[in-house]
Amino acid sequence: MNSQTYLLENLVSGTFFGPSQQVISSVVYDSRDAEKNAAFVAIIGEKQDGHLYIETAIEKGACTIVGTKRNELETYAKAYPSVSFIRVDDSRLALAELASIVYGSPADDLYTIGVTGTNGKTTVSSFTYSLLNSLSLRTGCIGTAGIWDDKKKTTFKQTVPTTPEAPDIHRVLEYFRESQMKAAVIESTSIAIEQKRLASINFDVAVHTNLTPEHLEFHGTMEAYKEAKLKLFDQSRCAVVNLDDPIMSGDIIERCTGSVVTYGLSNSADLRADHIQTSINGTSFTLNAFEQEFRVNAPIVGEYNVSNLLAAIATCYQMGYALSDILAVVWTIKSPEGRFEIVDHEAPFQIVMDYAHTPDALSHVLDAVRDVPHRRLIVMITGVGLRNPDKRPLMAEVADGMADEIVVSVDQPGFTNRQEVVNDVLKGFKKPSSPHIHSKLHREEAIHHAFDLAEPGDVVLLTGIGFGGYQIIGDERVPYSELDVIHDYFEHGSLCEQLKEPC
Template sequence: MKKMVYNFSDLWEASVYGPESQTISSIVYDSRDVMTHSAFVCIKGEHQNGHRFIDNAVERGASVIIGTENELLHTKSHLHSHITFIAVTDSKLAMAELSSLLYDSPSRELFTVGVTGTNGKTTVTSFIYSLLNALSYKTGSIGTAGIWDDKEKKDFKQTVPTTPESPDLQHALQYYRDNDLQAAIIESTSIAIAQQRLATIDFDIAVHTNLTPEHLDFHGTIENYKKAKLQLFSAAKQAVVNLDDTGMARDILKLNNGPIITYGFHPEADIRAEKIGHAANGTSLALIFNNKKYYVQAPLFGEYNVSNLLAAIATCHLIGFTIDDILSVIYKIKSPEGRYQIIQNHTSFTIIMDYAHTPDALTQVLQSVRERPYNKLIVMITGIGLRDPNKRPIMAQCVEGLADEIIVSVDQPGFADRHTVVTDVLKGFKKPEASNIHTALYREEGIHLALSLASKGDTVLLTGIGFGGYQIIEDQKVPYSEEKVIQDFFDIPCSDLPVLNAK
C-alpha cells in the first residue's frame, strides 16, 4: 500500500493541531475502514455525523483526523498528541484534494469526460465507452453501471450509486493510469459536483444530456440544481451540448469557455438526426454533420436513445475521431444494464426493463415502447423512498391512460413508510380506484403481479431503480437481482402467487 508523508501546514489554510507532518496510507470517510496510518475525514450527512466516530478512528490507528468542528478537534488533540487533527471549512473538498495527492493526480494523465444531466447519463457514458474502445482508444467508465476498465467490470469499492466519493474515484483513476488506459468517462451527478467529489479533476470534455426537476430535496430549487451542473462546464475545456434541451443548453453556451459541439434534432445543431425509422433490430436515421448526410443503422431503441447516440458521436469527434471512423463501429455500441433491456426468455410475451425513475424518463420510455406492436401493455412504476416525495404523483400522471394494466410499487424505501410511498403515487391518478391500477409494497411482488397479468403478445415494462444489485432499506444495502426475481416467477406456479391488488 502506498504511503506518503505530508506537511499539512503547506496544504491548506486550516487549523492544525498536533504534528504538522504525518504518514498517510489511505483516506477514509467510514471509521470502520480505518487502518494504521489512515486519514479519517469526518463527513456530516443526513443521518450521521462523522465527528461522532473520531474515537473509533483513533482506536483503529488513524494518524490524521480531518473535520469541520474546530473546538471538538482541538479538544481531541490534547487527548491524542501523536495524531494530527485538522479543522477545515469543507471536509468534502479537503478529502478530494488529499485523495488526489495520495494517488498522484491520475486524471492529469487521462483524457477525462464528465457526463451530466437528469436523464441519459448512464446510457451516454456506455455509448461513449463502447465506441472509444471499439476505436482502440483504451477507455474506462465510472458510474451507475459500475467501474469498468477497457475490458470488464472491476471490483472497486463504490459506496454511492453513481459518482464515487473522491478517494474511491481517485483510486479507480490511478488504476486506469497504471494500466495504460487513455481516457475515463465519468458520470457526474449534481450532488457529486456540489459535494466536491470531482474537485481536482480538470475535465477535457463536459457532456450535457438534459435538465428537468430532480434532486430538489437536496438542492432546494431547480436553479440550485442547474448551478451545480453548470460548474462542470465552467471548468471543462470543451463541451457537448444537447440543443433540444430548454433546461440548460443556452446557459452552457453562454459560458463559452472553449470548443463546443451541439447535437439533437434542432435544425441548428452541429450534429443532428432526422428520418428516424424503427425496426425489430434497432433504429435507422439520417445523421447530418457539416452539410453531409450519413445513413446509420444502430442497435438501439427509442428516439431519446437517438439523442444519446448523437451525444456519444459528438464526444468521440471532439476527442479527435472522424465521423466516418465513428460510424464504422456503431454496431458495437452497448447499452448499460437496465436501460431498455429486453429480457431474453422463452415466454410468449415481451419483458422490458428500464431505469426510468423520473417523470421525463418514464414519458420517454413509454413513448418508445408504445411504438412496438403488442396486444396489451402492462407497466410497473415506483415511488422512491429516498427521493423527493413531490415527484411520486407525477409518475402516475405520466402513465395514466397509456397502459392497459398499471402496478404501483416501491423502490429504495430507505426509512420511508412503504404504504405512504404508494399512497403518494396513487394521488397522481385521476381514478386511483380503477380496476386496472394495482399496488404492491415490495418490488418483487410488483414484478410477479405484472408478469401474472401478461398473456401471449403482451409487453411488460418494468421501470424504476431495479437493476443496481441492491435495494436501500433503512440505511442498509440489501442485495437484490431483478433478473432473478423475474426468473423466480417462472419457477413457481401461478396459483402460488400472492394476491397483491388490494389498494
C-alpha cells in the same frame, strides 16, 4: 499504492496542530475504513458528524485528521501528540484535494469525460465507453452501472450508487492509470458536484443530457439544481450540449469558455438526427453534422436513445476523432444494464426492463416501447420512498392512457409507509379506481402480477430502480435482484401461487 511522507502544509490550506509531516498511504471519510497511515477526513453529513468518530479512526491507525471543528481538533491534538490535525474551512473540498494528491493525481494522466443531466447519464456514459474502446482508446467507466475497466466490470466496492466519494474515485482512477488505460468516463450527479467529490478533476469534456425536476429534496429549487450541474462545465476544457433542452443548454453555451459542440433534433444543432426509424432490433437515422450527411444504423431502441447516441458521438468528436471513424464502430455500442433491457425467457410475451424512475424518463421509454409490435402493453411504474413525494403522482400522469394494464408499486421505501407511496402515485390518474390500474406494495409482487396479466403477444415493461442490486428499506440496503424475481416467476409461478393467497 506506496506510502509517502508529506509536508502537511503542502497538502491543504488550514490551521495545523501536532507534527508538521506524516507518512500517508490512504485517505478515508469513514472511520471504519481507517488503517495504519491513513488520513481521516471528518465530514458533517445529514445524519452523522464525522468528528464524533475521530478517536475510532486514530485507534485504527489514522495518523492525520482533518476537520472543521477547531475546539475538538485542539482537544484531540493534546491527547494524541503523535497525530497531526488540520482544521479546514471545507472538509469535502479537503477530502477531494487530499485524495487526488495522495493517490498521485491520476486524473491528470487520463482523458476525463464527465457526463451530467437528469436522465440519460448512464446510457451516454456507456455509449461513450463503448465507442472509445472500439476506437482503440482504452477507457474505463464509473457510474450507476458499476465501475468498469476497458474489458470488464471490476470488483471495486461502490459505496455511493452513481458518483463515488472522492477517495473512491481517485483510487479507481489510479487503477486505470496503472493498468495503462487512457481515458475515464465519470457519471457526474448534481449532488456529487455540490459535495465537491469531483472538485480536484479538470475534465477534458463535460457532457449535458437534459434537466428536469429531480433531487429537489436535496437542492431545494430547480435553480439550485441547475447551478450545481453548471459547475461541472466551469471545470471542463470543452462541452457537449443537448440543444433540445431549453432549461440548461443556453446557460452552458453562455458560460463555457472552451469549445462547444451541440446535438439534438433541433435544426441548429451541430449534430442533428432526422428520418428516424426504430424497431425492437435497432434504429436507423440520418445524421447531419457540419454540412455532412450520414445514414446511421445502431443497436438501440427509441428516439431518446438516438439523442443519447448523438451525445456520445459528439463527445468522441470533441476528443479529436473523425466522424467517419466514430460511425464505423457505432454497431459495437452496448446499452447498460437495466436500460431498455430485453429479458430472455421462455414465455410467450416480451419483457423489457428500464431504469425510468422520473416522469421525463418514463415518458421517453413509453414512447419507445409503444413502437415495438405488441398486442397489449402492460407497464409497472413505481413511486420512490426516498425521493420528493411531489414527483410520485407525476409518474401516473405520464403513464395514464399509455398502457392497457398498469401496475403501481414502490421502490426504495426507506422509512416511508409503502401504502402512502402507492396512494401518492394513484393521485396522478384521472380514474385511479379503473379496473386496469392495479397496486402492489412490494416490487416483487408487482412484477409477478404484471406477468399474471400478460398473454401471448403482449409486452411487459418493468420500470423503476430495480436493477441496482438492492432496495433501501428503513436504513438498510436489502439485496435485491430483478432477474432473480423474474426467473423465480417462470420457475415457481407467481408469488400468489407460491403463498397460496389471492392476488
